[in-house]
Amino acid sequence: MAGFLERLPELPVLAQVEPGEVLAQLPSEPPEQGEPFSAVLEDLERIILPGLTHWNHPRFFAYFPTTASxxxxxxxxxxxxxxxxxxxxxxxxxxxxxxxxxxxxxxxxxxxxxxxxxxxxxxxxxxxxxxxxxxxxxxxxxxxxxxxxxxxxxxxxxxxxxxxxxxxxxxxxxxxxxxxxxxxxxxxxxxxxxxxxxxxxxxxxxxxxxxxxxxxxxxxxxxxxxxxxxxxxxxxxxxxxxxxxxxxxxxxxxxxxxxxxxxxxxxxxxxxxxxxxxxxxxxxxxxxxxxxxxxxxxxxxxxxxxxxxxxxxxxxxRWYGREGLQNNIRTSVRLAGLVEELVRADDRFELCAPRPFSTICFRLLGTDEANEALLERINSSGTAFLSHTRLKDRYVIRWAIANARTTDEDIRLTWQAIEQAIAELAVGDQSG
Amino acid sequence: MAGFLERLPELPVLAQVEPGEVLAQLPSEPPEQGEPFSAVLEDLERIILPGLTHWNHPRFFAYFPTTASxxxxxxxxxxxxxxxxxxxxxxxxxxxxxxxxxxxxxxxxxxxxxxxxxxxxxxxxxxxxxxxxxxxxxxxxxxxxxxxxxxxxxxxxxxxxxxxxxxxxxxxxxxxxxxxxxxxxxxxxxxxxxxxxxxxxxxxxxxxxxxxxxxxxxxxxxxxxxxxxxxxxxxxxxxxxxxxxxxxxxxxxxxxxxxxxxxxxxxxxxxxxxxxxxxxxxxxxxxxxxxxxxxxxxxxxxxxxxxxxxxxxxxxxRWYGREGLQNNIRTSVRLAGLVEELVRADDRFELCAPRPFSTICFRLLGTDEANEALLERINSSGTAFLSHTRLKDRYVIRWAIANARTTDEDIRLTWQAIEQAIAELAVGDQSG
Incomplete structure (x- = not known):
């Protein structure tokens, strides 16, 4: 378990599989005789982990992130x-x-x-x-x-x-x-x-x-x-x-x-x-x-x-105490402030809502389709997982921060992935 | 965890506490600073475990027993x-x-x-x-x-x-x-x-x-x-x-x-x-x-x-396989058969319903109050935990068996506890 948490940041956040792909790799019939737990762990490693979207990953920024401490x-x-x-x-x-x-x-x-x-x-x-x-x-x-x-x-x-x-x-x-x-x-x-x-x-x-x-x-x-x-x-x-x-x-x-x-x-x-x-x-x-x-x-x-x-x-x-909880909440909000600054400083983007806590709503200046394509590209990179919403009838990207293991470096890596996705899609020029 | 499961059979099944007793032993205010997990484990051992009714205990026979394998x-x-x-x-x-x-x-x-x-x-x-x-x-x-x-x-x-x-x-x-x-x-x-x-x-x-x-x-x-x-x-x-x-x-x-x-x-x-x-x-x-x-x-x-x-x-x-599941279900039913035999062979008791699976409904020949007192006495002994129901307007004791760790010895110990409870209450003579 500790080992898994350690290497979690290296795994893709969003599962890189197609519907049905996991099911196809597993026996559809129950075993007649019992198997050791190690057999479960093997399949977990080989088939389940690559087929999971990792909610406990420090670059899970979709919906509302959670932390299993x-x-x-x-x-x-x-x-x-x-x-x-x-x-x-x-x-x-x-x-x-x-x-x-x-x-x-x-x-x-x-x-x-x-x-x-x-x-x-x-x-x-x-x-x-x-x-x-x-x-x-x-x-x-x-x-x-x-x-x-x-x-x-x-x-x-x-x-x-x-x-x-x-x-x-x-x-x-x-x-x-x-x-x-x-x-x-x-x-x-x-x-x-x-x-x-x-x-x-x-x-x-x-x-x-x-x-x-x-x-x-x-x-x-x-x-x-x-x-x-x-x-x-x-x-x-x-x-x-x-x-x-x-x-x-x-x-x-x-x-x-x-x-x-x-x-x-x-x-x-x-x-x-x-x-x-x-x-x-x-x-x-x-x-x-x-x-x-x-x-x-x-x-x-x-x-x-x-x-x-x-x-x-x-x-x-008990493990966190009031102080520990406060520190972690404040870190989420501070990191969200960094993201907000990055968005504000970049004239390819616009902020789409005030940010009272740790969730940033923003979009590329451009069409809904361009934003949707950008989000899909970021997510399929495996670097980070963000989600979307619709505000004032426009497609908006949501970047929510709440995982206790998220660091400044995770923000940097994700912003890099966004830059790269834009370059790949060459949507930056069309919409800038 | 393994150690806990090993000594579980030695713990009282039904918690031997009064309402409010656990709460009174714990600080009502949250900690300001974080504490190590060992502090949680200490309180778990000292305060929580004695205050729990142990559902995973092999002599938990109330409601429907469960097994956390x-x-x-x-x-x-x-x-x-x-x-x-x-x-x-x-x-x-x-x-x-x-x-x-x-x-x-x-x-x-x-x-x-x-x-x-x-x-x-x-x-x-x-x-x-x-x-x-x-x-x-x-x-x-x-x-x-x-x-x-x-x-x-x-x-x-x-x-x-x-x-x-x-x-x-x-x-x-x-x-x-x-x-x-x-x-x-x-x-x-x-x-x-x-x-x-x-x-x-x-x-x-x-x-x-x-x-x-x-x-x-x-x-x-x-x-x-x-x-x-x-x-x-x-x-x-x-x-x-x-x-x-x-x-x-x-x-x-x-x-x-x-x-x-x-x-x-x-x-x-x-x-x-x-x-x-x-x-x-x-x-x-x-x-x-x-x-x-x-x-x-x-x-x-x-x-x-x-x-x-x-x-x-x-x-x-996977761990049990079909065979393992069958063996365990059959053991529950076999043990219930033993209980049914014990009840049938003892003219102080009557069976109150057919037994299609692993749950026995029985009562002492006597008043509802005598049966209720008997049940309370058995449960407060800590040896086993049984529950009750009402059938054809009579108070009936339910003995349900489904925990995978329950053995013949658990049946014997529980029957002994019943005998002892009857002796202590001296209700056996009144109702025989």
């Missing part, structure tokens, strides 16, 4: 060895209480209200689904959900599953929810929930929570705050501004597996209204009744089975 | 080190294709229809939720779901989230869905799905699928088969009878983390109608569009983020 990886092995199911307090007393404790630490580290109840779901999709299920339950028949047009697709997915009507609110020039339009929509009287995003997926824009919160209170709408990525930045005092107004939220998510160096998956869901969350999910059949009066975490989300994810979060938070 | 544990560490998110083919080519491959192996090992599409969800709760979401989508406005009164609570939980009307069908004396009553309910014309259970949670009874399937076809209802536990038994030809009629199912789940020696979580969801599943969940925002025409697994379930669970399933299936 060493303490997180070791803790995952311990979680598997213990194989605890933290569904009931009785089925996992220390698992349940460690989850309370670790979420309490997150509350303190991010400066969240200290009376919020927190627990872990797998992903932001599930956390948002859970929060909106509670909002529907508490909504007295109101069935509309509002979010900005820049909100994450998981909001739409949850609404589809819950059969809630999703209406999107336009954004301002900086991609933040327009509060005047939110206020209008709220007056229709059918809104059970508003989802505000702190750190949208495309540009990491921050919806104006201090204005949104009071409007939600006034209209009795559940305020769900999706801070899956940017919430972690609040570990640093200089980024606390992004959470201003959070005390009026009814629910709040931050993904420790995004920018808190914890392996997938670990989404922290907080709520000021745990009873409403419980009302949406609690269902205790006879075979799960226990004599204790204790916290049974299965009552707060859709899944019954719950891995002991708290162990890895706790291990990671 | 060695290859599964090592694979979990690799999964964390790779930290791949198998949401899109592009984001994880080998992860996506390994998932296809491993699910294909499960199809072959269990004798499921070879044209079914399979993918992995975290738990049976999510798999059933996904299947019923697809059934609702395909149901043309019909909103009722039918299952037996012995079906798992996850069916009710999914129906609550999906706002489907759940109607339960009574069971026969052997706890199997009554087909005459099912036929009656289906004639009401409002049914979008029927959930049949192969291996119910309380008694592991098997609903009569060969009769249920044709009724569902006749009435156009989606047939979802919950074989989360007992499906694995079909690795052995002598238990294939339990899957008779499965070819008419629209969706089918088996949990590899239950009786296929894979660490939590790994629920295999198969469907004969992948397009309907995709219709219920597919939603591709711009930032997730990719140039390839390839399988994107995020389109088949509620979560966007997806750990590379296929790696552990593949590693476990």
């Amino acid at each position: 060493e303490p997180g990886i070791l803790a995952e092995m311990l979680i598997a060895a213990l194989n605890v199911n933290a569904m009931l307090w009785r089925s996992s007393p220390a698992g349940t209480e460690l989850e309370e404790l670790a979420l309490g630490w997150i509350r303190q580290l991010l400066g969240l209200p200290q009376d919020w109840f927190g627990h872990i779901e797998d992903t932001a999709s599930t956390s948002t689904l859970s929060a909106l299920a509670a909002a529907r339950e508490a909504g007295a028949g109101r069935r509309a959900v509002l979010c900005s047009e820049e909100a994450h697709s998981s909001v739409a997915k949850a609404c589809r599953l819950l059969e809630l009507e999703l209406r999107t609110i336009p954004v301002d020039d900086d991609f933040r929810m327009r509060v005047d339009r939110l206020a209008e929509e709220l007056t229709r009287g059918d809104v059970c929930a508003v989802v505000a995003t702190l750190g949208t997926t495309s540009t990491t824009s921050v919806d104006p929570l201090p204005e949104i919160g009071p409007l939600c209170k006034e209209h009795g709408a559940w305020l769900h705050v999706d801070a899956a990525y940017a919430g972690s930045a609040a570990v640093c005092p200089e980024f606390r501004w992004a959470l201003a107004g959070v005390e009026l939220a009814d629910s709040f998510i931050v993904n420790a597996h995004k920018w808190l160096f914890t392996p997938m998956d670990c989404s922290c869901l907080f709520t000021a209204r745990p009873d409403d969350l419980r009302a949406a999910f609690s269902l205790v059949p006879e075979y799960l009744r226990t004599p204790e009066d204790a916290l049974n975490l299965m009552e707060y989300g859709p899944a019954l089975g719950r891995r002991m994810r708290a162990l890895k979060l706790w291990a990671v938070l | 060695e290859p599964g544990i090592l694979a979990e560490m690799l999964i964390a080190a790779l930290n791949v998110n198998a949401m899109l083919w592009r984001s994880s080519p080998a992860g996506t294709e390994l998932e296809e491959l491993a699910l294909g192996w499960i199809r072959q090992l269990l004798g499921l229809p070879q044209d079914w599409f399979g993918h992995i969800e975290d738990t049976a709760s999510t798999s059933t939720l996904s299947a019923l979401a697809a059934a609702r989508e395909a149901g043309a406005g019909r909103r009722a779901v039918l299952c037996s009164e012995e079906a798992h609570s996850s069916v009710a939980k999914a129906c609550r989230l999906l706002e489907l009307e759940l109607r339960t069908i009574p069971v026969d004396d052997d706890f199997r869905m009554r087909v005459d009553r099912l036929a009656e309910e289906l004639t009401r014309g409002d049914v979008c799905a029927v959930v049949a259970t192969l291996g119910t949670t309380s008694t592991t009874s098997v609903d009569p699928l060969p009769e249920i399937g044709p009724l569902c076809k006749e009435h156009g209802a989606w047939l979802h088969v919950d074989a989360a536990y007992a499906g694995s038994a079909a690795v052995c030809p002598e238990f294939r009878w339990a899957l008779a009629g499965v070819e008419l199912a629209d969706s089918f789940i088996v949990n590899a983390h239950k009786w296929l020696f894979t660490p939590m979580d790994c629920s295999c969801l198969f469907t004969a109608r992948p397009d309907d599943l995709r219709a219920a969940f597919s939603l591709v925002p711009e930032y997730l569009r990719t140039p390839e025409d390839a399988l994107n697994l995020m389109e088949y379930g509620p979560a966007l983020g997806r750990r590379m669970r296929a790696l552990k399933l593949w590693a476990v299936l």
Whole structure:
């Protein structure tokens, strides 16, 4: 494992394979007799690793990068060895209480209200689904959900599953929810929930929570705050501004597996209204009744089975400490500043959105096709993996930085790969 | 990790702590500076392990036991080190294709229809939720779901989230869905799905699928088969009878983390109608569009983020091979046979349900209170952990066997603990 992490920077980030290529190399029939684990490791090395896009690579800059830190990886092995199911307090007393404790630490580290109840779901999709299920339950028949047009697709997915009507609110020039339009929509009287995003997926824009919160209170709408990525930045005092107004939220998510160096998956869901969350999910059949009066975490989300994810979060938070987390968040933001400077200094490019944290949206001056071709060329080089979005109806390249192992040298190498891709495509001249 | 597994049999199965006891021993504030991982391991040893109920213990006989086998544990560490998110083919080519491959192996090992599409969800709760979401989508406005009164609570939980009307069908004396009553309910014309259970949670009874399937076809209802536990038994030809009629199912789940020696979580969801599943969940925002025409697994379930669970399933299936899986399933069933014999031979006890697989339902002849007291006494001894259910309105003790490390000696030790608990409670005389 340590060896793999060491040579990871030398591997191509994006898998250099075609669909079906991995499958074709592996036996389609299960073995009759058992094989040693070394056979698995051999195939892993020979077939699987070259067929993977390496999320833990320091030059993975697509979507939102993640980090599986060493303490997180070791803790995952311990979680598997213990194989605890933290569904009931009785089925996992220390698992349940460690989850309370670790979420309490997150509350303190991010400066969240200290009376919020927190627990872990797998992903932001599930956390948002859970929060909106509670909002529907508490909504007295109101069935509309509002979010900005820049909100994450998981909001739409949850609404589809819950059969809630999703209406999107336009954004301002900086991609933040327009509060005047939110206020209008709220007056229709059918809104059970508003989802505000702190750190949208495309540009990491921050919806104006201090204005949104009071409007939600006034209209009795559940305020769900999706801070899956940017919430972690609040570990640093200089980024606390992004959470201003959070005390009026009814629910709040931050993904420790995004920018808190914890392996997938670990989404922290907080709520000021745990009873409403419980009302949406609690269902205790006879075979799960226990004599204790204790916290049974299965009552707060859709899944019954719950891995002991708290162990890895706790291990990671201890290994880094507040200082270590701050240092790493600051490094991501500093490196993003370098990228922003490179883009600004180069008149072949334009910046396409403000950069509040560590994600840069930029494009080549030129056609969408040229930008798409450039991105594909960079990615297929294997040097770095970036992704794209669409802003103001234009194709935009996204460069997101959050992996704890990313260094200045990785930025330099990636910029070099961009230069080279432009040269190869000879798109620089056409568009300059 | 190896050392822990070795001394696991010596640890109490059920945690010997009171609510709050673990929390009270740990600092409630996060550390400012980082700590070495050894500090985590120390607290794990001193505070966490004694506060855990040990699911991987060979005398964990509650709910459904699970096994984190060695290859599964090592694979979990690799999964964390790779930290791949198998949401899109592009984001994880080998992860996506390994998932296809491993699910294909499960199809072959269990004798499921070879044209079914399979993918992995975290738990049976999510798999059933996904299947019923697809059934609702395909149901043309019909909103009722039918299952037996012995079906798992996850069916009710999914129906609550999906706002489907759940109607339960009574069971026969052997706890199997009554087909005459099912036929009656289906004639009401409002049914979008029927959930049949192969291996119910309380008694592991098997609903009569060969009769249920044709009724569902006749009435156009989606047939979802919950074989989360007992499906694995079909690795052995002598238990294939339990899957008779499965070819008419629209969706089918088996949990590899239950009786296929894979660490939590790994629920295999198969469907004969992948397009309907995709219709219920597919939603591709711009930032997730990719140039390839390839399988994107995020389109088949509620979560966007997806750990590379296929790696552990593949590693476990290779390590055991078909023979190893069969041997271990057969051992569980053989040991359950020993328990059944012990119960039958002892006139203080009665068996409360047939035993098709490896779960025994029995009770002391006597009051519910006596049985409850007995169970609490056994569990608090730390020797073994059993759970309970309610059958025909009586409190019944459940002894489920599925851990690959359970031996004859574990059965003997547990029976001894039962004898001793009876002696201590002196309930044997009152009820004999």
